[in-house]
Amino acid sequence: xxxxxxxxxxxxxGTIEALKGVSLTVEEGEIVTLIGSNGAGKTTTLRTIxxxxxxxxxxxxxxxxxxxxxxxxxxxxxxxxxxxxGRRIFAGMTVRENLEMGAFTRTDRTEVDSDxxxxxxxxxxxxxxxxxxxxxxxxxxxxxxxxxxxxxxxxKILLLDEPSMGLAPVLVELVFKIIQDINAQGTTxxxxxxxxxxALSIARRGYxxxxxxxxxxxxxxxxxxxxxxxxxxxxEA
Amino acid sequence: MPCGGARIDxxxxxxxxxxxxxxxxxxxxxxxxxVYGIIELINFSHGDLFMLGxxxxxxxxxxxxxxxEVGIGGTPWWALLAAxxxxxxxxxxxxxxxxxxxxxxxxxxxxxxxxxxxxGVSFIYVNLGLxxxxxxxxxxxxLLPQYDFVSQMFGLETLxxxxxxxxxxxxxxxxxxxxxxxxxxxxxxxxxxxAVAQDSEMASQxxxxxxRVISFTFLLGGILAGAAGLMYxxxxxxxxxxxxxxxxxxxxxxxxxxxxxxxxxxxxxxxVLGLLSAIVITFLGGQxxxxxxxxxxxxxxxxxxxxxxxxxxxx
Ligand SMILES: Nc1ncnc2c1ncn2[C@@H]1O[C@H](COP(=O)(O)OP(=O)(O)O)[C@@H](O)[C@H]1O
Ligand SMILES: [Mg+2]
Numbered sequence: 080x081x082x083x084x085x086x087x088x089x090x091x092x093g094t095i096e097a098l099k100g101v102s103l104t105v106e107e108g109e110i111v112t113l114i115g116s117n118g119a120g121k122t123t124t125l126r127t128i129x130x131x132x133x134x135x136x137x138x139x140x141x142x143x144x145x146x147x148x149x150x151x152x153x154x155x156x157x158x159x160x161x162x163x164x165g166r167r168i169f170a171g172m173t174v175r176e177n178l179e180m181g182a183f184t185r186t187d188r189t190e191v192d193s194d195x196x197x198x199x200x201x202x203x204x205x206x207x208x209x210x211x212x213x214x215x216x217x218x219x220x221x222x223x224x225x226x227x228x229x230x231x232x233x234x235k236i237l238l239l240d241e242p243s244m245g246l247a248p249v250l251v252e253l254v255f256k257i258i259q260d261i262n263a264q265g266t267t268x269x270x271x272x273x274x275x276x277x278a279l280s281i282a283r284r285g286y287x288x289x290x291x292x293x294x295x296x297x298x299x300x301x302x303x304x305x306x307x308x309x310x311x312x313x314x315e316a
Numbered sequence: 317m318p319c320g321g322a323r324i325d326x327x328x329x330x331x332x333x334x335x336x337x338x339x340x341x342x343x344x345x346x347x348x349x350x351v352y353g354i355i356e357l358i359n360f361s362h363g364d365l366f367m368l369g370x371x372x373x374x375x376x377x378x379x380x381x382x383x384x385e386v387g388i389g390g391t392p393w394w395a396l397l398a399a400x401x402x403x404x405x406x407x408x409x410x411x412x413x414x415x416x417x418x419x420x421x422x423x424x425x426x427x428x429x430x431x432x433x434x435x436g437v438s439f440i441y442v443n444l445g446l447x448x449x450x451x452x453x454x455x456x457x458x459l460l461p462q463y464d465f466v467s468q469m470f471g472l473e474t475l476x477x478x479x480x481x482x483x484x485x486x487x488x489x490x491x492x493x494x495x496x497x498x499x500x501x502x503x504x505x506x507x508x509x510x511a512v513a514q515d516s517e518m519a520s521q522x523x524x525x526x527x528r529v530i531s532f533t534f535l536l537g538g539i540l541a542g543a544a545g546l547m548y549x550x551x552x553x554x555x556x557x558x559x560x561x562x563x564x565x566x567x568x569x570x571x572x573x574x575x576x577x578x579x580x581x582x583x584x585x586x587x588v589l590g591l592l593s594a595i596v597i598t599f600l601g602g603q604x605x606x607x608x609x610x611x612x613x614x615x616x617x618x619x620x621x622x623x624x625x626x627x628x629x630x631x
Contacts, residue, residue, distance in 0.1 A: 131517055151520040160521075167518045169511050180511050183504075184523035232523070 080143055082107045082267055083128065083159075083236055088137035090127045097123040099291035100137065105236065110258070110268040112278040112299065114312055115288035121271040122164045124288065125238045128269070129161040130154040141235075156184045158235035162242065164271075166225040170214030174205055177213050177224055181231030190233070197264075198227040201257055219250040226257070236267040243274045255281055275312035279303045287312070325475040330598040331591060336482045336551065338590020339489035343544035344567035345574070345582040346496065347411075347537030353513045353577035354533045356427070357419060360434040363564015364441035365407050365414075365538060369545025370555040371448050372403040374456055385458045392459060396546065403542035411538030412531050420527070438560070445557035453556040456549035460484055485547045492543055493583050496536065500579060505532055513577070562606070566593065569613040575623030584624060 081104035090098040098120050105111045115121050126132040128139055130151035138147045141157055149157070160181070169177050178198060182191045199206040202223040208216060213224055222242055229237055239258065243251040255277050262268050272278035279285055279299045287295035287308060295302065302308050344366050351359045376399040377383065382392055414437050422430040463480040466472050500506040511519040512529045520526050548563075549555055570589040574581025589609070596608040616623065 129521055131521060151517075152523050152525050155521060155523040163518065163521070167515055169514045169518070171514055172507070172510060176507060176510075179507065180519070180522045180524075183508070228522075 081105060082142060083269065084138075084140045084143075085124070085128065086138045086140075088124075088127055088134040088139065090123050090132050090134050092123075092132075097291055098127065098134070101288065101291070101293055102137075103286050103293060103296070105267060105269050107235075107267055108262075108265070109284065110262050110270060110282045112270045112272055112275075112282035112285045113288055114272055114275040114278055114285060114302075114308075116311070117273065118290075119288045120291040121288055122240055123291075125161060125163070125240050125269070125271055129159060129163075129238060131161075155232050155234070158232075159238065160229035160232040160234035160236075161238040162225045162229040162240065164240040164244070166221045168213045168216075168221050168224050168228065170212065172213055173210050174213055174216070174224060175209045177228050178205075178231050181228035182233075184232060191231070194231055194233055198230055201230075201260060202227055218245050219247070219254075222246060222250075222254060223257075226254075226261075230261065230266070234266065236269060237261065238269050238271075240271045241273060242270070243272065243277060251277065273312075275308065276303075279308075322475070326598055327595070328474075328476045330594040332476060332478050332482060333598075334591035334594030335587060336485050336590070337594060338587035339485050340544045340548050340551075340563070340586075341566050341570050341590050342493065342583045342586025343489055343540045343547075344563055345570040345586045346493070346579065347541050348568050348571040349574070349576055349579060349582035350509075350533050350537045352571070353579070354509060354516075354530055355419070355423070355430075356577075357430050357434065358568070358576075359419075359537075360431070360564070361414060361437035361441055362411075362537065362541065363562075363567060364438050364445065364560030365411055366541040366544055366548075366563050366567075367445050367555070367557060367560035368410065368441055368448075369403045369407045369542040370456065370549045370559065371445060371545075371557075372406045372542065373399040373546045373549050374449070374454060374555060376402045377457055377459075382457055382459060384455070388459065391461055396459065396550070400543055400546040403545045404539045405542070407542035407545070408535045408538035411534040411541070415531060415534045420530075438564075442557060442560065445560075449555070449557060451557065453554050456553045456555050458550075458553045460550050481551050485551055488543065488547060492540065496540070497579065499536070505529070509533055565606070565613075566609055569609050569616075572613060572616055572621075573623055575625045575627045577627050578623065578625045581623055581625035588624075 083105040085101060085103045088098050088101045089096060101124055113121050113124060123132060127134050130149055134147055138145055140146060141159060146154055169180060178195060185191050204220055205223055205227055216224060226242060242254050258268060259281050270278055270282060279302055282299040285299045285302045286293050347362045348359060351357055377395060380395045382395050418433045418437050419430045422433055461480045465478045466474060466476050500509060508524045508529045511522060511524060512526055516526050566589055570585035571582045573588060574585030593605055596604050
C-alpha cells in the first residue's frame with residue numbers, strides 16, 4: 080500500500096476547477112516529483128494533500144487512512160508537512176520561533192531538541208541567525224527556514240512546493256542536495272518543481288500535470304528522456 | 317486669566333489625569349487591536365463590553381454589601397479583588413460568546429458583514445446595560461483610601477494631585493499590560509496568536525487550531541475590558557449604560573493612533589490619547605473633548621493610517 084494515495088481528485092477555487100481528476104501515489108522512502116508549467120495545478124495538488132484546500136470529489140489517503148476532509152491542523156499531526164509556494168515563513172517572528180511553530184504539535188521535548196540539531200546541521204546559516212527576525216533573511220535563507228520549519232514536525236512525508244524558485248544557481252544546487260539528504264535520512268518527499276531538470280535528477284518517479292490533469296507518469300529517468308517532456312519542460316527544441 | 321505659575325500647575329494636573337485616563341483607554345484599546353490583529357475585524361461592541369464590566373463590578377460590590385462607602389471603615393480589598401475577577405471572567409466569556417455566535421459564522425463573508433454584526437452586538441450590550449442598571453447614571457462606591465501624595469506626603473500646595481486612586485489605576489493597569497506582552501511573547505498560545513495574526517492558513521498547517529486561538533484572543537481582550545471596568549468605577553465613582561460609546565471611541569482612536577493590530581501601539585496610543593484629552597478638557601473645556609478625539613481620528617486616517625508604530629506588527 081502506498082504511503083500517500085491521491086485518487087481522482089477534483090479541487091475548485093469557487094467555480095474554477097483547478098484539478099480535474101488528479102491521481103498519484105507516493106511510496107514510503109521515495110522522492111516523487113510533480114512537474115508542469117505555470118498554472119497547471121501543482122500547488123493546488125499539494126494544498127489539497129495538506130488540507131488547506133479540500134477536494135470536492137475524489138480522495139486523499141495517508142497510510143490507508145482517508146484524510147480528504149481532515150482539517151490542515153490535524154493533517155500535520157498525522158505526518159504530512161508542507162513547505163508552501165512562496166515560503167510563507169512568519170516574517171515577524173524569529174528564526175527560532177518559526178522552527179518552534181513547525182514543532183507546534185509535538186510534546187517529545189528531547190526528540191524536538193535533536194530535530195533542531197538536525198535542522199541546524201542541514202542549514203548552518205539558520206543557526207547563525209537564530210534570533211533574527213525571519214523577514215530580514217535573504218531569499219535563500221527563507222527557503223531553508225521554510226524547509227526546516229516543515230522538518231520540525233518530523234513528518235512521514237514532506238511536501239515541497241518549488242523550493243528552487245527565485246534562488247541563485249549555486250543555492251539551487253544546495254537545496255536539491257539537501258532534499259536528497261533529507262530523503263536519505265528517511266523522509267519521503269513529494270517535490271513540485273518548474274525546474275524539471277533538477278527535479279528529475281533527484282527523483283525516483285515523476286508525474287507531469289497539465290491544466291489540472293496528470294498526462295504522464297513514469298520513472299524519473301524515463302521522463303527525462305521523454306520527447307514531450309524534453310520539449311515542454313526541459314527547454315529543448 | 318490665571319498667571320503663569322497657575323497655568324503650569326494646571327498643565328501638570330492635566331498630565332496626571334491624562335496618564336491615569338490613558339491607562340483605561342489603553343486597556344480597552346488593546347481589546348480592539350488584539351482582535352483586529354488576528355481577524356481584521358473592528359469589534360465595535362468592545363466599548364460597550366467595558367461598560368458591562370463596570371456594571372458587573374457594581375453588582376458584585378452591591379451583593380457583597382458595599383453598595384455605598386457609607387459606614388465602611390477601611391477599603392474592602394477582598395471585595396474589590398472579587399469584583400475585578402468576576403468582571404474579568406464575565407467580560408472574557410461574553411466576548412468569546414460574541415465571537416462564536418456573531419462573528420465566526422461570518423468569517424468568510426464580505427468584510428462589511430461581521431462589522432455590521434459587531435454593531436448589532438453593540439446594540440445588544442447597550443440595551444442589556446439599560447435593563448441592568450436603568451437609564452440614569454449610577455453612583456459607583458468610593459472605596460479607595462482618600463490620599464493625595466502631592467499635598468499630604470510632600471506638603472506641596474498646588475493644583476496638581478496624584479492620589480491613591482491614580483496609583484491604584486496605574487499600579488494595576490501597567491502590570492496587566494506587561495503580563496499581556498509577556499503572554500504574547502513567551503507562551504505557546506501567545507506564539508500561536510502571532511502566527512495566526514501573520515498568516516492564519518500557514519498557522520493551521522503548523523497544527524495550530526486557529527479557532528481556539530481566535531477564542532483565546534477574544535478572551536484576553538474581554539479580560540482587560542473587565543479589569544478596566546473596576547478601575548474606571550473606583551476612579552470616577554459613577555457609570556452609566558452609555559459609557560461604552562465615548563470609551564469605545566477613545567480606545568478605538570488610540571488603537572488606530574498606535575497602529576491598529578500593534579499591541580505596543582495600542583498601549584502607547586492609549587496614553588497619548590488620555591493626555592491629549594485631558595489637556596483639551598483642561599484648557600478648552602469638556603465640550604471639546606469628543607471634537608478633539610474625532611478630529612484626531614480623522615487626521616490619523618488621512619495622513620498616517622498606519623499609526624505611530626505601524627500596523628499589525630503583532631509583537
Ligand atoms: N486562489 C485562487 N483563486 C482562483 N484560482 C486559483 C487560485 N489559485 C490558483 N488558481 C488557479 O488554479 C489553477 C492551478 O493553479 P496552481 O495550482 O497554483 O498551479 P501551479 O502551482 O501549477 O502553477 C490555475 O489556473 C490558477 O489560475
Ligand atoms: Mg504553484
